[in-house]
Amino acid sequence: xxxxxxxxxxKVYDNxxxxxxxxxxxxxxxxxxxxxxxxxxxxxxxxxxIAGLEKITSGDLFIGDTLVNDMEPKDRDIAxxxxxxxxxxxxxxxxxxxxxxxxRRVPEDQIKEKxxxxxxxxDITDYLxxxxxxxxxxxxxxxxxxxAIVRDPKVFLLDEPLSNLDAxxxxxxxxxxxxxxxxxxxxxxxxxxxxxxxxxxxxxxxVMKLGYVQQIDTPMNLYNKPYNKFVAGFIGTPQMNFFDxxxxxxxxxxxxxxxxxxxxxxxxxxxxxxxSSYLAGEKPAILGIxxxxxxxxxxxxxxxxxxxxxxxxxxxxIIYGHLGGQNEEFTMKDEGKSIxxxxxxxxxxxxxxxxxxxxxxxxxxxxxxxSEVTLIQDIPEYNFVDSEVKGNELALLDGKIALPQAILxxxxxxxxxxxxxxxxxxxxxNSLKLKVAKVEKIGEQHLAHLAYKDHFIFAxxxxxxxxxxxxxxxxxxxxxxxxxENLQVEPLKEKENLSGKFIKKDxxxxxxxxxxxxxxxxxxxxxxxxxxxxxxxxNECYKKTxxxxxxxxxxxxxxxxxxxxxxxxxxxxxxxxxxxKVGEEEIMLILPxxxxxxxxxxxxxxxxxxxxxxxxxxNDFRIC
Ligand code: ADP
Numbered sequence: 001x002x003x004x005x006x007x008x009x010x011k012v013y014d015n016x017x018x019x020x021x022x023x024x025x026x027x028x029x030x031x032x033x034x035x036x037x038x039x040x041x042x043x044x045x046x047x048x049x050i051a052g053l054e055k056i057t058s059g060d061l062f063i064g065d066t067l068v069n070d071m072e073p074k075d076r077d078i079a080x081x082x083x084x085x086x087x088x089x090x091x092x093x094x095x096x097x098x099x100x101x102x103x104r105r106v107p108e109d110q111i112k113e114k115x116x117x118x119x120x121x122x123d124i125t126d127y128l129x130x131x132x133x134x135x136x137x138x139x140x141x142x143x144x145x146x147x148a149i150v151r152d153p154k155v156f157l158l159d160e161p162l163s164n165l166d167a168x169x170x171x172x173x174x175x176x177x178x179x180x181x182x183x184x185x186x187x188x189x190x191x192x193x194x195x196x197x198x199x200x201x202x203x204x205x206x207v208m209k210l211g212y213v214q215q216i217d218t219p220m221n222l223y224n225k226p227y228n229k230f231v232a233g234f235i236g237t238p239q240m241n242f243f244d245x246x247x248x249x250x251x252x253x254x255x256x257x258x259x260x261x262x263x264x265x266x267x268x269x270x271x272x273x274x275x276s277s278y279l280a281g282e283k284p285a286i287l288g289i290x291x292x293x294x295x296x297x298x299x300x301x302x303x304x305x306x307x308x309x310x311x312x313x314x315x316x317x318i319i320y321g322h323l324g325g326q327n328e329e330f331t332m333k334d335e336g337k338s339i340x341x342x343x344x345x346x347x348x349x350x351x352x353x354x355x356x357x358x359x360x361x362x363x364x365x366x367x368x369x370x371s372e373v374t375l376i377q378d379i380p381e382y383n384f385v386d387s388e389v390k391g392n393e394l395a396l397l398d399g400k401i402a403l404p405q406a407i408l409x410x411x412x413x414x415x416x417x418x419x420x421x422x423x424x425x426x427x428x429x430n431s432l433k434l435k436v437a438k439v440e441k442i443g444e445q446h447l448a449h450l451a452y453k454d455h456f457i458f459a460x461x462x463x464x465x466x467x468x469x470x471x472x473x474x475x476x477x478x479x480x481x482x483x484x485e486n487l488q489v490e491p492l493k494e495k496e497n498l499s500g501k502f503i504k505k506d507x508x509x510x511x512x513x514x515x516x517x518x519x520x521x522x523x524x525x526x527x528x529x530x531x532x533x534x535x536x537x538x539n540e541c542y543k544k545t546x547x548x549x550x551x552x553x554x555x556x557x558x559x560x561x562x563x564x565x566x567x568x569x570x571x572x573x574x575x576x577x578x579x580x581k582v583g584e585e586e587i588m589l590i591l592p593x594x595x596x597x598x599x600x601x602x603x604x605x606x607x608x609x610x611x612x613x614x615x616x617x618x619n620d621f622r623i624c
Pocket of ligand 1: 013015045
């Protein structure tokens with residue numbers, strides 16, 4: 001069994017370069033994981049940290065149940081295959097493969113058995129007496145793989161193993177490595193900058209950019225549901241087309257205005273999860289459509305392009321053009337109008353033709369112009385809901401909810417309020433009655449499409465909620481962003497943070513204990529994080545101030561613990577918070593039921609060491 005867990009892994013090189021940031025993944029036994037991304041994005045650094053060839057700056061790396069951060073590479077039970085094969089030139093293929101085993105003093109008869117078996121799997125039995133220089137690149141790479149196989153490792157790490165091979169051999173070796181993975185039934189982690197390699201080999205793919213993971217998903221999900229424009233553009237050839245657009249909803253259709261001034265009408269159902277603010281004709285968005293999802297039409301479609309080049313590939317053609325179809329010189333300012341179409345249609349298209357196009361509406365992608373994050377998420381981040389303050393209540397969605405004291409204080413004098421309500425903030429209740437038009441199962445979650453006027457409100461509901469039935473709901477206003485006139489009330493963060501020192505206490509000559517010190521109160525580091533902090537900062541750690549981050553629900557207000565001075569109470573009806581000063585810093589805590597606290601009162605809260613994350617404040621990375 002070889003499961004791997006990368007838990008908030010960071011790599012900061014000695015020159016301060018942050019090569020890998022907050023890398024988290026649980027890799028299951030027998031998975032084929034591919035790290036892909038442009039050169040310099042941190043793929044090799046991550047792989048080398050797994051191999052133990054590069055020190056992990058912070059975070060935990062588990063192979064199986066063992067924390068291996070400080071384990072020697074040779075003890076990790078992994079084998080690594082490099083791009084440059086790293087074979088010994090003076091040894092035969094057999095000796096190259098046997099070398100590692102001989103070093104481990106494996107008996108000679110066992111070595112022979114293992115080498116012959118690996119040679120058989122890789123089909124290099126006839127070459128065992130040759131030296132590497134008498135072999136082709138593909139054969140040499142097989143020997144390198146063979147050297148890994150004989151070690152019978154828990155995990156195979158492969159760093160661009162096919163980069164030195166020509167295109168044909170690369171394609172062939174791709175299939176062979178996939179077969180090898182099936183045969184060996186072991187976990188593979190494979191690094192490449194080539195998205196075709198990633199898509200054809202990986203059971204799951206990690207797409208990286210500039211040291212950050214962009215998306216971890218199956219090949220199909222990366223292709224069909226890219227999280228952002230980067231992933232959308234990186235996966236798939238020819239690349240996805242992107243156009244700056246504005247969108248205007250008119251009843252059941254959405255008019256998409258393209259950069260050449262043309263407008264196409266698409267059914268609203270494909271935009272149902274897009275924030276309504278993008279559908280009012282003004283807010284800029286990016287439309288993404290893959291070349292395969294554009295059709296050439298014999299009829300007028302309202303969308304034209306002038307063909308600038310055609311590549312005939314036999315079974316399909318790639319057509320390059322630019323939108324609009326006017327016979328003008330193509331200039332740099334037209335860059336946003338270029339379009340690529342991939343077609344298997346039997347249409348004869350030639351240079352300079354003006355052709356009519358239509359796009360498959362179910363295949364469109366939309367991204368925010370600034371953040372470049374998708375606007376069509378399986379579970380939308382927010383519902384935009386208009387509301388009106390009416391005394392102590394808020395009128396919305398054809399119903400009313402009571403305004404809790406905490407909000408009432410802030411919205412007094414306001415009339416209309418816009419709310420950003422996340423699907424998890426809509427819960428079962430009595431205030432609003434809405435009809436469930438559809439329940440969509442997304443992973444383990446159930447997303448209800450609640451019919452309201454001409455669009456849907458999305459809520460996460462329990463299993464068993466039925467389509468067509470009406471249910472009562474409430475909205476948890478502490479999780480909602482409220483926007484009014486000169487007013488913006490942010491939803492409460494789930495986490496709090498406080499700063500403080502870090503100390504070591506010698507218990508005996510061999511035993512030490514570590515403590516986080518927050519406002520003079522010591523919190524015992526019960527999980528041995530102290531060693532990690534010490535390994536990041538050396539003995540400087542006892543002079544530094546760290547940022548301690550914890551979930552609010554883990555800070556238990558009671559008789560003992562860290563001292564705080566209550567400032568005010570925020571009453572949300574179903575929950576009350578107390579805003580309190582801890583030294584100079586302000587935090588918010590959950591006030592237990594029945595407890596009162598007046599401004600100026602001294603209160604206390606307890607924290608467990610295991611619930612505390614430690615962050616390095618200067619470079620802003622999580623140490624543990
Ligand atoms: P990739 O494998 O995705 O091409 P790497 O993991 O090799 O990228 O490198 C990630 C980033 O870290 C790059 O910007 C690279 O220049 C930088 N880097 C790699 N090794 C070192 C090092 N020893 N010291 C400083 N920076 C490094």
